[in-house]
Amino acid sequence: MLDVSWRKGDLDEAPSTPPATTAAGLLPPPPPSLLGPALWRTRRGRAVLWQVFGAVVLFVVLLVFTRIMYGNLVRQNLNLGLDFLNREAGIDIAESIIPYAPEDSLGWMILVGAANTLRVAIIACILSTVIGVVVGVMRVSENPLLKLVTGAYVNLARNTPQLLQILFWYTLLLQLPVVRNALSLGDTIFLSQRGLQVPALEFSGDGTGLAAAGAAATALFLILAPLWRTVFGRSPHLVTRLVLALIAFIAVAIAAGAFSLSPPVRGTFNFTGGMTLTPEFVALTVAQSLYAGAFIAELVRGGIEGVHQGQREAAGSLGLSNLQMLRLVVVPQALLAIVPSVTTQYISVIKNSSLAIAIGFPDFFWALSTTINFSGHSIEGVAIMVGGYLLPTLLAATLMNRFNKKLVERGQR
Amino acid sequence: MTTFIQTQPIPAQPNPKKEELSLPRRYGKMLLGTPTNVFITVGCVVILWLVVPPLFRWLFSEAVWAGTPEECRQAAGACWPFIQEKFRFFIYGMYPLDERWRATLAIVILFGITGIAMVPRFWGKGLVLTWLAAIVGVFWLLLGGFGLPPVRTEMIGGLPLTLLLSLTVLPLGFPVGLLLALGRRSEFRLFRWISIAIIEAFRGSPLVATLFIASVMLPFFLPEGMTLPKLMRALAAFLIVAAAYIAEALRGGFQVVPEGQAEAAFSIGMKRWQILFLITLPQVIRHSIPGLVTIVVLFFKDTSLIIVIGMSDFLAAIQLASRDPAWIGFTVEGYVFAAAFYFTFCYVLSLYALRLERRRQNH
Numbered sequence: 001m002l003d004v005s006w007r008k009g010d011l012d013e014a015p016s017t018p019p020a021t022t023a024a025g026l027l028p029p030p031p032p033s034l035l036g037p038a039l040w041r042t043r044r045g046r047a048v049l050w051q052v053f054g055a056v057v058l059f060v061v062l063l064v065f066t067r068i069m070y071g072n073l074v075r076q077n078l079n080l081g082l083d084f085l086n087r088e089a090g091i092d093i094a095e096s097i098i099p100y101a102p103e104d105s106l107g108w109m110i111l112v113g114a115a116n117t118l119r120v121a122i123i124a125c126i127l128s129t130v131i132g133v134v135v136g137v138m139r140v141s142e143n144p145l146l147k148l149v150t151g152a153y154v155n156l157a158r159n160t161p162q163l164l165q166i167l168f169w170y171t172l173l174l175q176l177p178v179v180r181n182a183l184s185l186g187d188t189i190f191l192s193q194r195g196l197q198v199p200a201l202e203f204s205g206d207g208t209g210l211a212a213a214g215a216a217a218t219a220l221f222l223i224l225a226p227l228w229r230t231v232f233g234r235s236p237h238l239v240t241r242l243v244l245a246l247i248a249f250i251a252v253a254i255a256a257g258a259f260s261l262s263p264p265v266r267g268t269f270n271f272t273g274g275m276t277l278t279p280e281f282v283a284l285t286v287a288q289s290l291y292a293g294a295f296i297a298e299l300v301r302g303g304i305e306g307v308h309q310g311q312r313e314a315a316g317s318l319g320l321s322n323l324q325m326l327r328l329v330v331v332p333q334a335l336l337a338i339v340p341s342v343t344t345q346y347i348s349v350i351k352n353s354s355l356a357i358a359i360g361f362p363d364f365f366w367a368l369s370t371t372i373n374f375s376g377h378s379i380e381g382v383a384i385m386v387g388g389y390l391l392p393t394l395l396a397a398t399l400m401n402r403f404n405k406k407l408v409e410r411g412q413r
Numbered sequence: 414m415t416t417f418i419q420t421q422p423i424p425a426q427p428n429p430k431k432e433e434l435s436l437p438r439r440y441g442k443m444l445l446g447t448p449t450n451v452f453i454t455v456g457c458v459v460i461l462w463l464v465v466p467p468l469f470r471w472l473f474s475e476a477v478w479a480g481t482p483e484e485c486r487q488a489a490g491a492c493w494p495f496i497q498e499k500f501r502f503f504i505y506g507m508y509p510l511d512e513r514w515r516a517t518l519a520i521v522i523l524f525g526i527t528g529i530a531m532v533p534r535f536w537g538k539g540l541v542l543t544w545l546a547a548i549v550g551v552f553w554l555l556l557g558g559f560g561l562p563p564v565r566t567e568m569i570g571g572l573p574l575t576l577l578l579s580l581t582v583l584p585l586g587f588p589v590g591l592l593l594a595l596g597r598r599s600e601f602r603l604f605r606w607i608s609i610a611i612i613e614a615f616r617g618s619p620l621v622a623t624l625f626i627a628s629v630m631l632p633f634f635l636p637e638g639m640t641l642p643k644l645m646r647a648l649a650a651f652l653i654v655a656a657a658y659i660a661e662a663l664r665g666g667f668q669v670v671p672e673g674q675a676e677a678a679f680s681i682g683m684k685r686w687q688i689l690f691l692i693t694l695p696q697v698i699r700h701s702i703p704g705l706v707t708i709v710v711l712f713f714k715d716t717s718l719i720i721v722i723g724m725s726d727f728l729a730a731i732q733l734a735s736r737d738p739a740w741i742g743f744t745v746e747g748y749v750f751a752a753a754f755y756f757t758f759c760y761v762l763s764l765y766a767l768r769l770e771r772r773r774q775n776h
Contacts, residue, residue, distance in 0.1 A: 047600065047601060050601055051601045051602070051603045051604075054601065054603050054604055054607075055603055058603075058607070065634050068633075068634055068635065068636055069633045069634055071637065072632075072633050072635075072637070073633070075637070141453065142443055143443055143444060143450050143453050143454060143457075144440065144443055144444065145444060145453070145454050145457040145458070145461075146453050146454075146457055148457075149457050149460060149461065155756075155760060155763075156752075156756065158759075158763070159710070159714075159755065159756045159759035159760045159763060160714070160751075160752045160755045160756050160759070161714040161715065161717040161728065161755055162714070163717045163718060163720070163728065164717060164728055164748060164751055164752060164755065167728075167732070167748060168745070168748045168752070171744045171745055171748065172745065175745070347617075351617075351618070351619035351620075352619065354619040354621040354622055355621060355718070357621065357721055358720060358721070365619070365621060365622060365625075369625060372629060378629045378630060378633070379630070379633065382626050382629065382630055385618075385622050385625075385626070386614070386618055386622070386626070389617060389618040389619060389622060390613075390614065390617045390618060393613070393616075393617035394613075394617070397613075
């Protein structure tokens with residue numbers, strides 16, 4: 001914007017006063033300098049000077065802070081290093097999806113926390129996408145009642161703090177009946193004070209069943225293409241092939257007994273069998289999904305409304321039905337517009353899962369703050385924390401740049 | 414061979430009539446026009462039927478409006494005496510009893526200045542100065558000193574803390590954010606890189622983590638013997654994060670102002686800082702105001718996160734109050750009250766941002 005350079009002789013200041021005229025006529029021009037114009041008189045020279053100045057200031061600031069920090073570290077007898085990660089954690093974690101015992105190292109505990117964060121984030125991303133797309137499409141409906149209901153949800157979820165929502169759901173879950181009187185859905189899924197009890201898929205047998213299922217799925221995936229062509233005369237879509245292969249895998253695996261379903265059985269004080277989703281996990285996942293879902297719904301609505309009215313009219317005049325118009329004309333264009341913002345939402349879900357600390361869910365942030373409190377290695381711990389949270393952000397930024405480039409190549413933006 | 418040539422001119426047709434329905438019939442068509450719409454309407458009615466009457470009963474008809482905790486426990490509905498009893502604590506937190514008028518005054522000033530700032534007619538240099546004066550005044554009122562009895566920063570809690578952290582963040586973070594935004598579009602590579610690193614780092618890491626880092630790490634970077642109260646550490650964290658968000662909001666504004674304007678200003682001999690402050694910035698700010706309001710909403714909601722570093726704002730005060738043994742078990746009421754409060758403030762601001770956005774597009 002300010003890139004206006006004085007092109008004549010690279011001098012950016014025009015002579016302010018006209019050369020004085022004397023009786024003898026014009027003064028002779030100043031003698032040309034051997035070194036060219038002085039460094040601070042040219043634009044480029046000043047750029048160099050500014051950057052050198054900035055670099056020196058930055059260097060001095062960093063130096064001062066490093067010295068202060070070093071002095072503080074020496075006084076507190078702390079030394080930098082990642083050895084503390086090998087120390088025994090000694091803390092029990094209520095839930096983890098990878099094996100963990102209090103005897104494991106602090107480093108492993110941080111990994112357990114990261115896995116928990118990812119578990120919440122992935123489930124919340126999927127749920128919030130479903131909620132967001134469904135509600136977003138509903139928001140553009142012309143039915144006033146539907147607009148009222150979805151609008152109430154979206155505005156309520158967007159305009160209250162997420163921490164409040166997490167605490168609210170957590171408190172509600174803890175006020176549910178005890179196990180003996182748990183709410184149940186067909187005696188297979190239970191909701192009680194202890195969280196959500198769902199049937200678990202348990203791995204049984206020695207793996208032959210699983211191998212057989214894998215082989216069957218691969219075989220089907222490979223022979224499906226030629227088979228499909230001979231029957232229907234065209235190649236099947238990749239998604240069709242994948243879905244059919246997945247169905248084959250599940251069918252063979254169940255038939256061969258590789259998995260067994262373990263339903264929860266209600267006891268007096270606790271359940272036996274099945275899988276427990278703790279109240280902390282359920283509250284966090286529900287709150288995250290509803291919160292992010294509301295934001296995604298607004299993005300979806302904006303994307304749909306952003307598609308030009310003429311496109312709809314054109315689709316209508318071609319005789320497309322409402323659903324066809326949505327599927328073939330509106331959604332593809334809306335999708336392009338909202339993908340970057342939705343990615344930002346996914347990143348926020350990962351970031352916001354750090355609020356789990358308020359209800360004591362052992363996530364990445366909890367693991368690191370506990371580690372820092374235990375070992376006192378705050379500088380290293382904070383470095384791991386920042387690195388861990390910036391990783392998905394940078395990854396998403398890279399993917400989005402690639403996605404945008406692809407769009408530009410295809411001439412869609 | 415037959416030909417089809419129009420020899421007679423076709424008379425002009427009247428405009429296609431716009432379908433005009435009376436209000437009830439229009440709504441009838443919208444609600445029950447097509448089978449899909451009938452289905453949707455029935456579904457919505459069922460949802461509303463399931464949600465609204467129990468909610469109404471809990472909130473109003475079966476709720477206890479005045480009484481003791483015992484009466485509350487026997488009732489099926491909400492317990493509003495809890496809110497009445499603890500209302501002062503929600504608002505003032507641990508603030509000393511005798512000095513509460515100062516907190517009240519601070520709340521009034523902060524709400525007042527926000528209200529004034531929302532009126533476009535007042536936008537100008539005077540508002541910036543008033544705002545800065547208000548912030549200085551509020552800090553003076555809350556912390557004391559200079560004639561007022563001093564109050565320890567740990568005592569500041571409840572609503573004043575929420576307002577202090579969320580409403581001062583925008584004016585205080587703005588200069589830093591502007592610097593970062595300018596750095597990001599600077600022609601000097603070094604400045605550009607530093608700005609991008611700061612913006613992305615603070616936007617990329619969770620606010621909770623930033624607050625935690627500020628409370629854990631800042632002491633390491635202070636010279637020996639110097640300490641910073643928790644409130645200031647939290648404020649520093651909020652400030653830099655807000656600056657990163659503000660820089661991002663301003664970036665969009667900078668992209669909108671055409672380059673020709675700066676070139677024109679340059680050609681009539683204006684200095685760079687004159688161009689920035691007289692030509693570019695006013696337009697940039699005008700364009701970024703909806704984004705800036707969104708940042709205020711974001712921070713108003715996220716101030717509640719300081720609970721993580723052990724400070725008690727409005728939401729934390731509610732949590733603390735519900736641990737009172739006499740009034741145990743009414744946490745949900747507290748949260749509903751908090752939700753109503755946050756919702757009112759944020760929804761009004763969101764609507765305001767939306768209106769500004771529309772106004773800008775119509776321009």
